[in-house]
Amino acid sequence: MTTAPVAVGEELAPQHAQIISATLPLVGAHIDEITTVFYSRMFSAHPELLRNLFNRGNQAQGAQQRALAASIATYATCLVDPNMPHPAELLSRIGHKHASLGITADQYGIVHEHLFAAIVEVLSADTVTADVAEAWDAVYWMMARTLIELERGLYAEAGVEDGDVYRRARVTAREDEPSGAVLLTVRSMGRPFAAFRPGQYVSVGVTLPDGARQLRQYSLINTPGDGELTFAVRPLGEVSNWIRANVRVGDVLDVTVPFGDLPDPEAHHRPLVLVSAGIGITPMIGILEHLAAVAPATTVRVWHADRSAATHPLGDRQRELVAALPDATLEVWYEEGGQAREGLLNVSDVELPDDAEVYLCGGNGFVQAVRAQLRQAGVPAERVHCELFSPNDWLLS
Known part of the structure; x- marks a missing residue:
């Protein structure tokens, strides 16, 4: 795609x-x-x-x-x-x-x-x-x-008519993460989901108790190709909280075909730096899954910031994927300390390859702060690719 x-x-x-x-x-x-x-x-x-x-x-x-x-x-x-x-x-x-x-x-x-x-x-x-x-x-x-x-x-x-993006999809697996996130895997009940790029997302629609159909977007964390989509739901907001409390294997959700404009990580032929905070880890997991499957020799520097080890979503999978890539390293910052760097993510504390392409995802404040640090470190704006889990797209311009 x-x-x-x-x-x-x-x-x-x-x-x-x-x-x-x-x-x-x-x-x-x-x-x-x-x-x-x-x-x-x-x-x-x-x-x-x-x-x-x-x-x-x-x-x-x-x-x-x-x-x-x-x-x-x-x-x-x-x-x-x-x-x-x-x-x-x-x-x-x-x-x-x-x-x-x-x-x-x-x-x-x-x-x-x-x-x-x-x-x-x-x-x-x-x-x-x-x-x-x-x-x-x-x-x-x-x-x-x-x-x-x-x-x-x-x-x-x-391959759809304008606006015809929703598919009825059955939940085939559910995993409850220690961090509180819920991992759901779905498969279309009709036309199969096509391949997608790492870092893309889907919208999920649910009907809430008052009859309103509300939507939320979630990044995909699996590799494409088998017709299934896996995404992580952090219990924040009425849609995500409803999903966590109610959705089980066998249930049916409205799920869109994937979209998202993060560039193909293989297209650059440069080292990658994957930077995330909180649930912003999800597109980075998708990219790591892709690299482990098709481009394991890629040079990757993975940086993640969180409140603590207990709130770090997909932390075990992140470490497994980094360990599976011969030229990958992982740096973690926890505000509450622990088995990581203590405090906030600081670009000047870690190795930054000169010609790296940077992928960045997190809340508004985190993305703005890290972009400023990258700019100060001399990374050209065109080599920083951002995703915000909020509607404030204008903040990235």
Whole structure:
């Protein structure tokens, strides 16, 4: 499976770019208010979106609201600021997540309607003149058209119709980890799951006691090829907690075909550094499983940070995989000490190959802190490949 390219060929008209540059500070200053009004409007008109598509936990915490609005603002900034990075990476991450949720082109119109109504309501019609509305409308639809094209390409690669990504899958194995994580293996009851790349993820849909169908994404930790998918569930949030408490072997879940844009670790022909914290270990386990199966001679440096040995998910499997690779080493940091380095992960404490490709996964704060350390160590940004277990894709731009 390959990753569909992200084409960002359009450019803003000069008059639109000038207006966007002038109004970005105003929009940014009111971004939280705009998004609160936007989601209130959209969910009032389409309550099924909150029950059946948007993650209610992220909504309650405000994470999803800030993510969507900040992604659009970041995209707009990329269009008008020559010092900003190209937005292709941002759009690729969003497109893969959208494909994993089954987003289709018609839903962009719903977002547009309620987002622009919210902008006018918050900033007032006197501020959002026809020219201002036209400029921001151009930004939104440039972003939307690029994502729609990307997502259609991803659906085509997966061999499915647009949005038709869910499969009924039976649970064939369950393992309860000492760390509290639950490992589930599923097999499609219909068309088999196709091969996937290491580091990819699936969305899992469950129907909760109040009747809402909620979704959560989980990284795959097995090697592809036998038609089964294995993922680890950390009991945090209503979907994950429900899965831990209720799902047993023989049960049936809604599981998507895999998506995710972490690059193929074999494509670089360079040493790899796999950096994770907490449940961010899961895509790294998937990469290690892949290397152990097909490229055991790869030079790999594995770094993991956790609160303690007791909370370290998949720790035994991580050590087994590192031991199986002749040129692999493992460094572990525990905040509470123990049989590891004590404290927070520090890049300057360990060997960093000069030409390494770095894969990084964890919470927002961890990813931002480690990226800064890698930048200080001289690692080029294009050799750092990140995955966030949150909706804040814009943080990685």
